[in-house]
Amino acid sequence: MSFSILRNPYVLAGAGSIVLLGATIHQYSNNVAENTGFHFKDPDPSLRIIEKDVLIPKYMTNEAKIRCDDYAAKFRACVDKTEPFTKDRVMTFKTCKKENDDLLECMDGYFKDFNFYLEIKEVYLKEKTLYKACNVMTKDRNIVKDRIRNSAPVDDFTGDFLSYYNSVKSMYEKTGNMDAYDDHLIKSYNDLKAQITAESA
Incomplete structure (x- = not known):
């Protein structure tokens, strides 16, 4: 130099x-x-x-x-x-x-x-719960939903990806809400968590 x-x-x-x-x-x-x-x-x-x-x-x-x-x-x-x-x-x-x-x-x-921290904390907790429930990360869930919206092929999807895809697509076809399955997962996870907490009290 x-x-x-x-x-x-x-x-x-x-x-x-x-x-x-x-x-x-x-x-x-x-x-x-x-x-x-x-x-x-x-x-x-x-x-x-x-x-x-x-x-x-x-x-x-x-x-x-x-x-x-x-x-x-x-x-x-x-x-x-x-x-x-x-x-x-x-x-x-x-x-x-x-x-x-x-x-x-x-x-x-x-x-x-x-208050902004608390607002974003709820977003974080939702994402954390969803990952625990379906084992698919946020960016990958967005990919799945984009494929469904665009009726794109999913030949490369396997395992948790494919399972999540099928569940989201099924609920979307029934409700017209792309986030319906996510909401279902969160509710089910929180209900189970509350039940375990109640039983251990």
Whole structure:
């Protein structure tokens, strides 16, 4: 590697900003984990700390991105205005500071809203229950439903995939509701869980 590259101010500025940004994120993450982890606020004994502070927040991030899409679009538009491989592109965190700050503020607002956490927690619990009940992950369940909607071939489906496909298709044909089988699974699982709890009390 040429040492002239290392002396390039654009490269140094970019590397410095990455280090600074990484340190800032690390410090912020530690502060969140130590002082504002959701396990401090959520007393639910059925969930592990990693579920409260890592898995559910992943769902929160995905949903917050959707709800903050207007700010994300403005940030992307600002970035697109800068020329690739230029100082402005490398220094995007400065060039588009307002747009970036607005996006982070929107995202942060959702993460500070405990009611939003509780809302997304229900989504997480539903997905967790469905996986336990049918052993098919969310993205794969969506593939199954897309195949049914499009009347696409399912020659590659086997095992749990095929069983889930047949059940979803059967209930969809009866009810016209693509999520009818999922709802049935959740109700059956929760009823069984409640029965076991009652019998062990």
